[in-house]
Amino acid sequence: GAGVSQSPSNKVTEKGKDVELRCDPISGHTALYWYRQSLGQGLEFLIYFQGNSAPDKSGLPSDRFSAERTGGSVSTLTIQRTQQEDSAVYLCASSPATSGSGELFFGEGSRLTVL
Amino acid sequence: AQTVTQSQPEMSVQEAETVTLSCTYDTSENNYYLFWYKQPPSRQMILVIRQEAYKQQNATENRFSVNFQKAAKSFSLKISDSQLGDTAMYFCAFMTYNAGNMLTFGGGTRLMVKP
Numbered sequence: 506g507a508g509v510s511q512s513p514s515n516k517v518t519e520k521g522k523d524v525e526l527r528c529d530p531i532s533g534h535t536a537l538y539w540y541r542q543s544l545g546q547g548l549e550f551l552i553y554f555q556g557n558s559a560p561d562k563s564g565l566p567s568d569r570f571s572a573e574r575t576g577g578s579v580s581t582l583t584i585q586r587t588q589q590e591d592s593a594v595y596l597c598a599s600s601p602a603t604s605g606s607g608e609l610f611f612g613e614g615s616r617l618t619v620l
Numbered sequence: 621a622q623t624v625t626q627s628q629p630e631m632s633v634q635e636a637e638t639v640t641l642s643c644t645y646d647t648s649e650n651n652y653y654l655f656w657y658k659q660p661p662s663r664q665m666i667l668v669i670r671q672e673a674y675k676q677q678n679a680t681e682n683r684f685s686v687n688f689q690k691a692a693k694s695f696s697l698k699i700s701d702s703q704l705g706d707t708a709m710y711f712c713a714f715m716t717y718n719a720g721n722m723l724t725f726g727g728g729t730r731l732m733v734k735p
Contacts, residue, residue, distance in 0.1 A: 508664075540725075547626075547711060547727040561722075594663065607653045607715045607723060611665040
């Protein structure tokens with residue numbers, strides 16, 4: 506597609522359930538980022554993929570969070586045993602390369618609500 | 621570690637007037653980029669303007685301009701002739717050179733443009 510696509514747009518789940526959030530980056534973009542935006546807050550970095558390199562997982566808040574990127578394209582963020590504090594908007598972004606331009610192309614996010 | 625601070629959680633401005641959003645940052649790096657991103661109600665963030673630290677000239681992009689004070693570590697955004705479509709969250713962001721487009725975001729400022 507023309508832009509970064511994320512699904513689902515909204516997800517409501519019960520505490521303790523696992524959820525998967527999907528990101529489809531812009532075709533040809535080698536870098537992919539996941540950020541978390543809690544209500545009224547800034548963006549918290551979660552994880553970064555660049556090509557075939559090992560991902561930078563330094564922002565993942567706990568071992569309940571994991572992400573993978575298959576074939577250098579689509580990425581899935583998985584949250585296991587969800588907690589109420591996981592409620593947030595999860596934003597995915599991609600960029601053409603580590604060009605240093607700083608321009609990330611964002612999706613519209615997946616809003617997760619944990620009851 | 622870098623930190624980015626936006627001290628104005630919310631601001632409002634009358635249509636056609638000028639507004640300035642504040643941002644300060646803390647870093648020991650000498651070479652870096654600064655950015656302002658806009659997040660409208662649709663949630664999709666877009667890049668508004670970018671400034672390279674080695675450039676003394678302030679960046680401008682149509683109605684958007686910055687006041688970059690490197691010594692003071694200040695990076696404010698001025699929006700001239702405010703339009704209703706400027707209503708959004710605005711995030712200041714920082715990136716060091718060769719950081720793989722890894723951005724550190726401030727907490728955001730919610731701007732309301734009133735008719």
